[in-house]
Amino acid sequence: MFSSPSKPFLLFIIINLAAITPFLSNAQLNTTFYASTCPNVSSIVRNAVQQALQSDPRIGASLIRLHFHDCFVNGCDASILLDGSASIRSEKNAAPNINSTRGFVVVDNIKTSLENSCPGIVSCADILALAAEASVSLQSGTSNLSWNVALGRRDSLTANQAGANTSIPSPFEGLANITSKFNAVGLNTNDLVALSGAHTFGRAQCRTFSNRLYNFNGTGNPDPTLNTTYLVSLRQTCPQNGSGFSLSNLDVTSPDTFDNNYFRNLQNQQGLLQSDQELFSTAGSATVSIVNTFISNQTAFFESFVQSMINMGNISPLTGSNGEIRLDCKKVNGS
Structure with a gap:
């Protein structure tokens, strides 16, 4: 609490x-x-x-x-x-x-x-x-x-x-596909936006977003929803012929703290992954108003995140006599 x-x-x-x-x-x-x-x-x-x-x-x-x-x-x-x-x-x-x-x-x-x-x-x-x-x-x-x-x-x-x-x-998918995958496991649009907020810390490999920097959707141009100054910075971290395994902060503002800056970054066109930025840049999507709420009210984000983590943790658990208690997480007992 x-x-x-x-x-x-x-x-x-x-x-x-x-x-x-x-x-x-x-x-x-x-x-x-x-x-x-x-x-x-x-x-x-x-x-x-x-x-x-x-x-x-x-x-x-x-x-x-x-x-x-x-x-x-x-x-x-x-x-x-x-x-x-x-x-x-x-x-x-x-x-x-x-x-x-x-x-x-x-x-x-x-x-x-x-x-x-x-x-x-x-x-x-x-x-x-x-x-x-x-x-x-x-x-x-x-x-x-x-x-x-x-x-x-x-x-x-x-x-x-x-x-x-x-x-x-996938970080390469559009919002409609991602929403469908969330719905398939019983999670709704609010869960999608709240859980995406976990990208307020951590890193991503260049290979998960480099297409946005150089050849978005096969156009030969960068993703138009990328902030141009941010684009220049990302190209320095991820040169076109560089290692796809180099890392960039998911949250350009406070990369090691769990807060609501991730959503403010989306507003500033500084979402690192395509799947991040589409939450705010997809015109007419219900996700836009949720992002705006989380920008203005960090407590609302935290409350939604807690509820969505609970919801996610309840996806089809094995209980009772189903499954087992592994003694070694890497292998099934007796194997």
Whole structure:
């Protein structure tokens, strides 16, 4: 929660907790799932993320991305963490993930700590959800943004590489396609804009946006929605024949802090990815007014982000006797 929360914010939380309680009940997720079996789970995860941030300021954004890319493929089941095997085609090798997703070592470190503290209890899928929350909380500065994560997910017994190739939104896609992918997993337009706000920190590789700099949509020209001064700066970071793996800040203003500057950047035509800028530059889209609201009211963004993270974390979880609690997040038990 926010420090010294306002009455409207408390009312927002109360209303929305009431609204999602039936959904959480149906999904069998709850915020006290490990209260008796692993009461220190949240602090163990938070401490590991905090330690990782000391040497890698990118890791928070990377951990949120792991949770996002996991949930969009067969639900939040930690399938993204499985290595390839004779029976598993790893999602790590899918186009949206290969040479791109990171943070697996941190997840493994968290799992090791939890196995030492409460063996066989905490799922890898819940680790991803907790690590995402901790990443936001630790990088939200004085805003002190946090929430109670609903828990009780179990881990998948397989992966879905083909699904990862088709279900995860791409930085090259237009707004209509991305909206369709969000709708397919039960997320709406407000969720789309709020979750895109996670790009308020982290980095992106040149190969994910260089087409905007030199040959947008095959025109031989840059994307007209790019601020011209920003274009010059990005071309210096990502020369036309340079390495596609060089990095650029997703948020040109405050790249390592979780705030609402990402949305102000869109207004200034400084969205790094095509999928970012289209939230504001697509005429007539419902996303424009949401972006404007988040620009003028950071608290509104934070409230929406929390609710959308809860919504995303509830995408088709495995619960009850489905799946398993992996002892090693990289492989199915007994393999």
